[in-house]
Amino acid sequence: MSHSAETVRKPRADAVRNRERVLEAAKAVFSAGGPDASLEAVAKRAGVGIGTLYRHFPTREDLFEAVYRREVQQLTELAEQLKSEADPVEALRRWLQSCVTFIATKKGMLAALALTVDGSSEIYAGTFERLINAVGALLARAIAAGDIRDDISAEDVLRALIGMCYLHDRPGWQDSVMRLVDVFVDGLRVRSKVDSNADRPKKPAAPPRRAK
Amino acid sequence: MSHSAETVRKPRADAVRNRERVLEAAKAVFSAGGPDASLEAVAKRAGVGIGTLYRHFPTREDLFEAVYRREVQQLTELAEQLKSEADPVEALRRWLQSCVTFIATKKGMLAALALTVDGSSEIYAGTFERLINAVGALLARAIAAGDIRDDISAEDVLRALIGMCYLHDRPGWQDSVMRLVDVFVDGLRVRSKVDSNADRPKKPAAPPRRAK
DNA sequence: CTTGTAAACGGAGGGCGCCTCCATATTTGC
DNA sequence: GCAAATATGGAGGCGCCCTCCGTTTACAAG
Known part of the structure; x- marks a missing residue:
């Protein structure tokens, strides 16, 4: 030899x-x-x-994963930063909305995340876990503060987020999803805490948009 | 001739x-x-x-549409029935949850609905409209009653629903989506009305499922 | 620098599914 | 019946997937 x-x-x-x-x-x-x-x-x-x-x-997915691994990293880092936000629920909302914005710039990104969350492929396990941890931390903080219900898992939230983005190729989808995220986060709040947070920080001049 | x-x-x-x-x-x-x-x-x-x-x-979509047109019909009929439900918000919730159950039985159905909602194809316009009308009616009733916020459109709701279902191929997804729908509907409620509805009908023994 | 060899290269080729086109077969109205 | 209208089905062209392997290239030992 x-x-x-x-x-x-x-x-x-x-x-x-x-x-x-x-x-x-x-x-x-x-x-x-x-x-x-x-x-x-x-x-x-x-x-x-x-x-x-x-x-x-x-495989196609190997390539996919390699391409988008770094991108996902950015999202987890953002979550890390948001942990220092005073209001845990607001931190969660912000993170979710940032995800929407982020996704909006990368058409392929959404598909990558979908594969991640769908979990049909082993390859994405690592990425998936990192994302789960990111949301999980924000979620746990809000739960610990008693601000939101505790029967929703990080997976649930992640899937809801990706899902809500998933069907939007058309113009204006971003606003739509932003509103949906808003509704969703509101829905997470525990009933008894709602009133004390009723006047939470809101977009100053939310344009009154009528349904249909 | x-x-x-x-x-x-x-x-x-x-x-x-x-x-x-x-x-x-x-x-x-x-x-x-x-x-x-x-x-x-x-x-x-x-x-x-x-x-x-x-x-x-x-086209592939023509076939798709023909196959699933009748199925969608069932959903719109259900919405019609639910209009006689006393509580408008509850009616909405019920319809959304019925959709989940319905979708669960047809793997292809979800894709069909996604195409419908995505709206990238003209062919689905009719189907889409019928669904929009179905949700729209339930939504409008709840808004008129002053029970939910009025800045969410029927399209928004439909997309949220389909989206939340979209990523779930794995076992147990149905429960997850049911919870998400629950959260979503709660989020739709207007703040000021929340307390009076605080003890709304709920699943009696919701199993305490801890997050993560 | 030379040279042996492991590693990398790239593209031909077999397979599959999409969709079009048209020669052939069937049905209908008279 | 008969002709015209209509329907049939599969061959064929295309693009993409992925594998396989003969050729080329970079590394490192001498």
Whole structure:
């Protein structure tokens, strides 16, 4: 043997470069065309062969996950920051609304989150867990303060959020979801606490929007 | 001319028969395999050529719509009945929860509704409108009674509902969505009315389910 | 620098599903 | 019956998925 088993070869430079290229291309293609975009288009854009793409990311989901892992990171970090917010319920609301805004900028992101939350794929377990922890912390704080009901889990909240975003490709969906999040968070409040929080901080001049 | 333009030929018997067969097959295949099931599989199951299928239903969505139109009808009828319910908010809640139950039995149904609500296709306009009317009526009644906020539209509610169902393929999703619907409806209530309704009818022994 | 070898490359190819098109078969009205 | 109208079904072109493998390339030992 020329070198012992524990010797690890340095990864080849071209491999590293190509992996990066594919990720870059995938981010662009997925963001524009959604999760069903052609992988061959990704390969072409990255300037690599389709075989190369598949070696680095054996399944479509592998690629997806790699692309959006970092994005999710941002969301968890935001949750961390919001823990210092005085009003726990408000912190939760803010986080949820930030998610909506964030998602709005990345068409493919929503699909990624959906896969995460749907949980049909093992690969997303880690990402899923991080998100659950993020909401969970905010949720727990609000529950501990006695501000919201305690029979709703972090999973429930996450799914509700993603779900509410899921069907919106049309213009104006963002406002709609913002309102829905608002309703949802209000619904979470425990009854007895409602009155004391009745005059909670609200958007100053919420335009009176009539139903239908 | 052998016959004037206004004479309408009776539709051919075989065409009628085949159309029916295709619908039958499609219902089965879509219910089992979801909206992405192979149309060729549908044709095969129906015992017709793929060409025949495409002539009767030029697009995948045409077929979808035909299959699920009647199902949606049931939901609108239920809404009609619920209008006689004493408590408008309770009626709304009931309808939403019935939708969940209904959806649970048809895997393809959810996708159909999603397409409806998403509105990306013109074809669903009619179905969509009927559903909007159904929720709209229940919603309007509750608003008129001053029981819920008036800045949420029927579309909003419908999307929230479908969205909350959308991500749930896993066991137990139904309970989760039921809880979410509950939260959502609570969130719709207007603040000032909350207290007078604080002891509204509730599931007697709601099992204390701790978050996370 | 040379050279052996593990690692990476890329694209041809088999498969599958979508949808169109049209030669053939069936039904209807007269 | 017969002709015209209508329906049929599957072959074929296309695009995408993913695998497989002959060729190329980068690394590191000498």
